[in-house]
Amino acid sequence: MLLTNYHMHCHYxxxxxxxxxxxxxxxxKGFQSVGFSSHAPLPFENDFCMLQENLESYLKDIMAVxxxxDIQVYMGLEIDYIHELTKPSDEKWQKLGLDYCIGSVHTLAAPNEQYPMLSVDGPHDEFMTLLxxxxxxNAQEMIEVYYQRVAQLCESGGFDILAHYDLVKKHNKALNFFDEQAQWYQEIAISTLDTVAKSGVILEVNYGGMLRGATDDVYPSPWILKEALKRNIPVQINADAHAPHHLAVHHDKCREILLDVGYTxxxxLLDGQWQDVEL
Known part of the structure; x- marks a missing residue:
């Protein structure tokens, strides 16, 4: 399999x-094409995004690399969608001359001013506050809002790759706060795929949760990938690497999952163009 990875973070x-x-x-490790996708700055204090004052240095550093x-390197950002606050299609991101963008939903807005933005995949205490x-x-209400935000992200556009589709399940292995086989959950996860399909973006198969021991399988779960295939949604294997040793760890497993689902x-991103290659 041709080794590529476009979801990759560094010390920025x-x-x-x-x-x-x-x-x-x-x-x-034999990668032929990779891309950097550090978390774009957000307009509030947090512990996972780069600082606004470091954005220019990041872009210059990636260009130098x-x-x-002597392998293909592409410059991107992972840009959060936060309802009525920021989105990948904002002009400030579009004018940066990036090779590609990843769109993601990490945080949900609190319904009042008592809490700041809280992350569905953040530290345990933060997640428990959110839930x-x-x-x-009410896990169902929280999850429904999460998938509404994913749909809104896809409708707003401005990005190429949809990150960790079902990230909301990250803490479920430890906390068992919802049943992934429940009808209500499968209905909303599957119906949101219709919006993904209409957007034309790439659905990544992300093994970041497996790398950190939070999940036993990929984002999205294989049963969701089966539904994605029915809708002809293109896919892409990504490590969501946050350290050099994360690269390639589960690429072969992801390939096996996709082949089992029925993807070929x-x-x-090769030679400056998006193209479909055999698994």
């Missing part, structure tokens, strides 16, 4: 290792 955000460290690891590398204090323990190709 919550990753570890320099861009040069990440590229050295990619070359050692891109020019010096129990903001949504009064995944969509990658």
């Amino acid at each position: 955000c919550d990753g570890k290792g320099s861009p040069q460290d990440m590229i050295a690891s990619a070359k050692e 891109k020019d010096d590398s 129990n204090e903001v949504y009064q323990g 190709h995944h969509r990658v």
Whole structure:
């Protein structure tokens, strides 16, 4: 399988290792094409995004690595969708000259000013505040809002790759706060795929949860990938690497999952163009 990865973080955000460290690891492991996608700055304090004052340095550093590398390197950002606050299609991101963008939903707005933005995949205490204090323990309501935000992200556009589709399940292995086989959950997860299909974006198969031991399978779950295939949604294998050693760890497993689901190709960025290559 042609090794590629376009969801990759470095020390400019919550990753570890320099861009040069990440590229050295990619070359050692036989990657032919990679892209950097550090978390774009957000307009409030948080512990996972790069600072606004470091954005220009990030872009210059990635360009330098891109020019010096003998493997294909692309410059991107992972940009959050936060309802009525920020989205990948905002002009400030579109004018940066990026090779691609990843769109993601990490946080949900609290219904009042008592809480700041809280992350569905954040630390345990933060997530428990979101679930129990903001949504009064109503997991279904919280999850429905999450998928509404994913749909709104896709409708707003401005990005190429949809990140970790069912990220809201990250804490479910430890907390068992909802049943992934429940009819209400499957209906909303599947119906949101219709919006993904209309948008034309790539659905990534992300093994970041497996890397960190939070999940036993990929984002999205294989049963969701089966529904994605029915809708002809293109897919792409990504590590969501936050350190050099994360690259390639579960690429083969993701390939096996996709082949088992029925996919034969995944969509990658090669020679400056998105193209479908065999798994």
